[in-house]
Every structure is written in structure tokens, then in C-alpha cells.
Amino acid sequence: MLVIESWVINDDNPVPVPSAVVLEALRSRIDRGLLETWLTSSSGRSLVFVTNTQRAMVMLLEEEGDSGEHAVDPGAQGSSDGFVLSDGQDDEYRDEDTVPVGEAFRLVKQIVDTGSWPSDARRVVDR
Template identity: 60%
Template structure:
């Protein structure tokens, strides 16, 4: 079975791998820097960006700490990650990835159902 994905506050229409980057960029342009994508299998993808870097987390089910994209060796911390509830977060750069890399990872998960083999990640389980 092919997994379908929707953005939780995006009207319920499925989001395809080849359009997810455009959809997320449009949200960013509107000042909406986070998105929760829900998969038909019960998985979730969490995306939050500061416009330069992104925290990208894949969760298996409710309560799963999941796994997140990583940038091993990156130094420093970046702020400006604004959640829809108004919360402002900062993350170590090693726990976020450049925005284009986040789009590549999310597209791959939506297309193939799996994390790209060449994309470092931290398993938080």
C-alpha cells in the first residue's frame, strides 16, 4: 500500500513528493514556519525552519520519540524556529540541516517511504 501524506492544517488534501517543497515554501512565505505532515500509516513528519536551517523529525506513531535529520560536525546554535503556537526555539546546528536538504529528505520519505540512505540522522528511540 502506498502511504499518503497530508499537512495537518492544510485543508486535508494529499501532498505529493514532487510538490511538497513548493507547498512548504509557500507556507514559509506566508510566515508559517512549521508543518506537521500526517501519513496514512500513522507516521508523522515534523518540519520547522528558521528560513535557513530546518528541524526535520520522522515519528513512527504517537509517543514515538522518532528520528531527526542531523548535520554531524556542524557547530553553533541557530534560533528563529517559530512554531505555530508562537513558541520560539533554538537548536544546535548539528540537530538541524540546511533547508534544501530538509526538502530533499521530506520528498524522499513521501516518495519512497524511507529516509535517504545518504542523509545522516539521529535515532531518538
């Protein structure tokens, strides 16, 4: 029997967020100035989305304390700031370690839908 993970946004309603509406939820949070979103799966994994509205850091963590893996944009030049965390910290990341926000949305939707990165996703394992 195939069991599909369900995902919830940590600081929102504890009701699972289906992949069909996860992007709407992320956009709504961004519109409210919430640029950091943590989703937790029913199997205990975490999916992290932090954006400056142009680029995003997307990380998938297997368990608490895991260094995980994150999406990358090989060859991207420079860095971007404005990645404001929920505690008010304003981070700057190398563009190579983030992806354009449209790509980040695609990655998050796929992970919430299937539990896995898209086969063509570029990512680095940090473990």
C-alpha cells in the same frame, strides 16, 4: 501488493500532498510565515519540518508519543534560533541537530515519495 503511504499537511486541505508538490507547499507556508509543518501519513506516521528559513529540523515519528528520529549535520558548529512554532514559541537548536534548508527539502521529498529516508541521510534515532 505494494501500498504507498499518502501524506497530508495537518492544518491545510485534507487532500494528500504528492511528493511532486510537497516542496512547493512547504515554500508557500514559509512565505506566509508558517515555519512549522506537520505531515501525517495514511499509516499514522508523522513527518515534522520546522525551519528558520536557513536551517531546518526534520523528524520522522512512527506513532503518537514516539521520540522518533531526526536529521543531523555532524560537525556543524553553533546554534541557530528563529524556529517559530505554531503556538508562537521561538526555539533555538544546535546546528548539529538541524540541516541546511535545501537538504531538509530533499529529505522531506524523499520521505513523502518513498516513506523512507534517503540512504545517505544522516540522522539520529531518539527512541
